[in-house]
Amino acid sequence: MVIELLTKRYPGMRAWLMQRLTALIMAVYSVMLFLRICVLQPDTYAAFLEFFQPTWFRIASWLFWISLSIHAWLGIRDVFKDYVPNMQVRSGLLKILVVLLWVYIAWASWLFLM
Amino acid sequence: MPENEIQSSRKAKTKNRPKNLNLLTIRLPINALVSILHRATGCALFLVLPIMLLLLQLSLSSVAHFETVVSIFNSPFSKLIMLGFAWAFFHHFFAGVRHLAMDVHWMTTLMKARYTSKIVLVLGVLATLVLAIKLW
Numbered sequence: 001m002v003i004e005l006l007t008k009r010y011p012g013m014r015a016w017l018m019q020r021l022t023a024l025i026m027a028v029y030s031v032m033l034f035l036r037i038c039v040l041q042p043d044t045y046a047a048f049l050e051f052f053q054p055t056w057f058r059i060a061s062w063l064f065w066i067s068l069s070i071h072a073w074l075g076i077r078d079v080f081k082d083y084v085p086n087m088q089v090r091s092g093l094l095k096i097l098v099v100l101l102w103v104y105i106a107w108a109s110w111l112f113l114m
Numbered sequence: 115m116p117e118n119e120i121q122s123s124r125k126a127k128t129k130n131r132p133k134n135l136n137l138l139t140i141r142l143p144i145n146a147l148v149s150i151l152h153r154a155t156g157c158a159l160f161l162v163l164p165i166m167l168l169l170l171q172l173s174l175s176s177v178a179h180f181e182t183v184v185s186i187f188n189s190p191f192s193k194l195i196m197l198g199f200a201w202a203f204f205h206h207f208f209a210g211v212r213h214l215a216m217d218v219h220w221m222t223t224l225m226k227a228r229y230t231s232k233i234v235l236v237l238g239v240l241a242t243l244v245l246a247i248k249l250w
Contacts, residue, residue, distance in 0.1 A: 020217060023210050030207065045180040048173060072163070075156050107167050111174065 019074045022067035029064040058112045065108040069101045148231040152209040155202035162199055193249050200245050205238035 005013045042051035052058070076097055084090040142150070173183040186192050212230050216222055221230045 020214060023214065027207065027211065027214075045177045048180060052174060068163075072156075072160050075153075076160055079153065079157060104163055104167060107171075111167065111171055 015074050018070055022071040025067040026064055026071065029060060029067075032060070062109060062112040065105065065112065069105050073097065073101055143228075144231040144235070145227050148209050148212070148234050151205055152213075155206040155209075158199065158202045159206060197242055197246055197249070201238060201242040204241040205234070208234045208237045208241075 004010075006017065008014075036051070036057075040047070040051055042048040077094060080090050080093050080097075084093060169183055169186075172179040174180075187196065212221070212234050215230070216227070221227060
């Protein structure tokens with residue numbers, strides 16, 4: 001029953017679950033980032049580079065950004081659904097949103113993974 | 115009643131329906147306040163994503179750029195703006211945790227929901243205050 005709700009026939013349930021899953025990932029990352037900043041206190045350029053160096057931290061940051069993109073997509077889409085009744089305007093705005101999010105993902109991937 | 119009369123009376127009804135979109139006439143209970151702030155802060159955070167990426171890129175690119183970013187963060191005006199967005203983040207974070215708690219059937223009665231709403235509002239402001247003290 002629960003698994004059935006997660007199939008393609010119920011896209012709303014999948015959106016709902018993705019919003020929560022990505023929220024959890026981001027919440028865990030945020031707490032980790034906060035603690036890491038408190039412990040390492042990177043206040044010089046060298047310290048900041050070192051702060052950013054570890055592979056696990058870069059991958060975690062990248063996963064955070066992917067989660068953020070999915071979360072923002074679902075959230076802003078809901079906002080458009082609520083406040084933009086004109087379907088043409090709404091679909092235009094959604095297209096802009098998708099392009100923006102992909103540009104940010106490309107940018108973040110370059111920063112975190114290169 | 116004949117068919118066309120029903121239709122015209124229906125039309126009249128639709129026409130005379132009150133449209134209550136005057137935001138000043140809507141009373142906002144505390145849970146609704148937390149909810150709309152959750153949405154508003156989410157939108158605000160979305161809007162600053164490119165700025166965050168830009169600042170991150172600058173601070174990683176060279177010593178000179180790193181110093182520039184530090185000096186930007188040190189000006190009182192940008193500190194104030196940063197605190198605003200920090201509050202947006204904290205509120206969105208705590209309100210989100212509240213949502214997750216309710217998803218697992220925690221704190222779902224009206225009284226408890228009102229109580230956790232207050233906690234969320236206070237925690238958001240409190241975290242921002244702590245950060246403000248740290249920044250100055």
